[in-house]
Amino acid sequence: MLLVAFLMRTGVVLAAAGDSLEGKRIAMVDFDPAGQPLPRDEIERLIPVHAGDSYSAAAIRAAVQKLYSTGRYSDIAVDATTSDDGVAVRFITTRTYFVGRVASEGSPDPPNPGQLVTASKLQLGAEFADNDMQQALENIQVRLRANGLYAATVVPTVLRDAELEQIDIDFRVVPGARAKFGGVVVQGDPGRPSARIVRSTRWRRPFGLFGWRPLTENRLRTGIEHVLAYYQSHDRLLARVTLSSLDYDQDTNTVTPTLTIDPGPLIEVNIAGQRMSKGKLRQLLPIYQERSIDRSLLSEGQRNLVEYFQSQGYFEAEVDFDFEPVQKGRQMIEYTIDRGQRHKLVSIEIAGNRYFDRNSIRERMYILPASFLRFRHGRYSQRFLDRDVDSIQDLYRANGFRDVRVASRLLDDYRGQSGALAVSLQVEEGQQWTVSELQIDGVAGSDREQLLAVIHSTPGQPFSEFNVAADRDNVLAYFYNNGYPNATFDWNQSPATGEHQVKLRYSLHPGDRRFVRRVVVNGLHTTNPELVNDRIDFHEGDPVSQVRISDAQRRLYDLGIFAKVQTAVQNPEGQEESKYVLYQLEEARRYSVNVGFGAEVARIGGGVTTFDAPAGSAGFSPRVSFGASRLNMFGLGHTLSMQTRVSTLQQRALVSYFAPQFRGSDKLNLTFTSLYDDSRDVRTFAARRLEGSVQLGERLSRASTLQYRFTYRDVIVDPNSVKINQQLIPILSQSVRVGQISTTLIQDRRDDPTDARKGYYQTIDAGYAGGGLGSQTSFARVIFKNSTYHRLNRDWTFARSVNFGLIDRLGGLPDIPLPERFFSGGASSHRGFPDNQAGPRDPITGFPLGGKAVLMNSLELRFPLLGDNVGGVFFHDAGNLYSSVTDISFRFRQRDLNDFNYMVQAVGFGIRYRTPVGPIRADFALSPNSPRFFGFQGDRQTLLTCSAPSSPAPCLGVQQRISVFQFHFSLGQAF
């Protein structure tokens, strides 16, 4: 108290003390403590008080303001000592601390550590005030109690870093036992049995077994929502369920919620003049969602009903509503619907447009004329039309036509056709205004050059406020990303001498530039700091750029080893020259496990040891998969993962080691893979494959990637599984070791990889296997695939794809072994074939042999079918696998049952249902020239006998054919 009184008295006299110093020479300026949060030279530049100056109270005041504005000081006082040399001025300062790492541990989920950190409301980089800790603890306790942890204690550990002026806080939670619900008290006049209400909360376990559930915030909230839903399902839309209290009993560690219930009136919604399902009504009338009844909500329901009927072709639909006050606990709402005659929007006419063509305008319109299946009556309502008129006017105004007018007219019984409607739009463009002169004030030099590149409103260009707004955004983005967080943009226009021209003037005020004082990374435990530092591409002295800060954050997330990457500029509002940029990282769990179950239904059936159904028959294969990953190996951000899959067709184990952003470059990645695969997916043989590979991936540009690969594999073919002519077995099906180098160029310029509308996708893969690489045989392989996508109009897309490949034997074994050949056909290659059934076949058994050349071409016309989510496709697939590149033929007809070197054609129709992960696809194909071939009747022993060179009787073949009709069901477009 004495001190306060002293200081208060000081306040009275200090001004007088200052007055006596006015004009005297300042001999020295000093700071206490000597170590200041800002560099001394920055302080010198900042404050207007220096040794040798004349003392001025105003300058002292300005210095205090300047220092405080930096945000680095929580308190400042100034004292002065007079001597013969003059006045010694001393700034006595107290520094500010800022929030650094905030972590929590010990709390059982819920609430999880992240929720508790969020509850503390301590923001990374923000100022830490004295009472913040108390507030944070209270907030955390509230969150813990809300989740039933009434006995929880929270102990904060605070670590102050004087150098960074940062405070790291760890909240250690000792949770205690979670409270359970101990009953429910129902108050008010619920109008329903209490037991039924309690059951609807679901706070007690089913049938009361094992008592009540533990309290969590989410369970409490959803329980109340369930009670509300219960009432609403009984037409009590206005029911109110309030949690009046939540009483905690420390002795039993239980809580008893008290629910006050007002069931409200019984709401009856009647529809006159039209039948509508209750579900549709609930969807269209907002009184059901808002749980409230007032005139505005009823009007909104009226508009929704009108729009619904208009979307069904009843463009003249009229809806009226009436509601009565509550009487005897009931309230009646009646909507009267007169949907009128059904129409069809058959045409949209646009006239008067010169600057934009019809298609450009139509692309911006939502109303649509009727089309087969998709919108049988068109898409029209007065609101849609008004919105389209606004869109067209905005388009013109954005391009300088500030006086544009668009008038709409609805033509009924269009061209004498009853019920047919047409919309006529008359565009009056007016004159286009352009920029005659652009004056930019406030910047010079290279900044000016850079800015001119992002400014649209340059001389000769259309003038519009839309363009100026875009310029403003671009200019400010440029400044913000170059260390000017306080940049401002002003503009004005004035008439120019030319007709319909304006002079523009941009006044730019960049403000003070902010630089990086230091990049501070926190939260690394096992990760190599170099790994993080390599991904942060700005350093001390660089301008503070939000884009670069965010880019580095993205690169850190891309490593896949951090659960959370928080970033902030410390003391963001402080007016200091240089700033600490903070990265607060939270390392992800190092181990992850996944388990999956599934099944495959396709033409994968047929006997394993018998020779029936060489083209496959419908089969079912259950599948189990298990995977485990170890993230952040050696702290380098590398991932070791193991994935296994077991099904009746395949047993597979894959171990891979992935190094993303290899050697610090986000353009390189390195992968080591080893694979064990025992599969029978190509039905001709079963093979066990052991493979190891190393691949270096290089991203050349945003669209192009190059991969360099070395693969070594040992394929062991099960001799008992081979279903081809025994004479061919030594050539085709023997086990083989292959060492191969290959490179793949991938170019992807599709607008949407899951459902492309424009762009192209192209891959070129070239490989060589030879003795020098440890290979038993020597061959070269090239595969080229090119797909392009062309937008025909707003909804229709034409897509095409060609796939060409060849394998050429260079030495070693007498022919290319079976496992190294091309196998193709199926949903993603040629839809005229079942999976892997294209190309040459064994002349005796009819099983596929694979090809040494492939040529396939696909054409698709993709179009909308029903509404916005169901689409259709007409397709044509042509091509085959060939015995060799010289056997490639465009011939339509199959010459004989041993001729497979011809082009199989398939046409078909497909349906696509759009989902967030790509379209679900069903394709029906008709292949008029699907291959015929000889199948074999008999068992393996018969085959061995009949196919032997000395066999007296040839093998008996049965003519078979790949079905003319094929059906494929899959996810994603065919290409």
Next chain:
Amino acid sequence: MRSCYTLALLLSASLHAEIVDRIAATVGFEVVTETQVAGAVRVTAFLDGVEPDFSAENRRKVLDRLIDQALVRREVEFTRFAPPAVADVDPLAKQVLDRFRDRSAYVRALGAYGITEAEVREALTWQLTMLRFIEYRFQPSVQVTNAEIRQEYRRQAAAWREQHGTEPPTLQQIRTEVEKIVRQRLTDSALDRWLGEVRTQNTILYREGYKR
């Protein structure tokens, strides 16, 4: 408190050193210092023609006024409201000067209060800016209803009867004046409401000696 102890230790350590200024309160990153408070006390007393009151209560009152000024100044800058011209302030400055016998008496009075003519002029400029800004910012939104005018008239009439013992002029006769009073009161309320809102939106910290 910690900073106060630091200050006390420093003060006792250097007996010759005198505190010449320190922070009294902050509004966001803006500071109001002790010398500003003291200066405002002096200038206000000079303009009111009274002795400066440096009591803790009055200094807190003046500090609150300075904080309000800081908040209004931000709004003035944000809206780019033009400050009054020098010529607009001259008549006000002359009014102050005219209260003294001659210029030398005026200068002596300034010296006695420990202020300068520039500080007086600055205070007058700010007062005028504030008045005009309030008129520009808040008055257009004020709607005066007939009921409010009648209510105010009844209040004024009652006061008139009590004071003069006669019947006051009719509402028709003084309607314009009554409406002006009502408008002014509503404008003041709008300003107070706005200041209350802005105060909650800004971090305002009072230092020791000014906390309540």
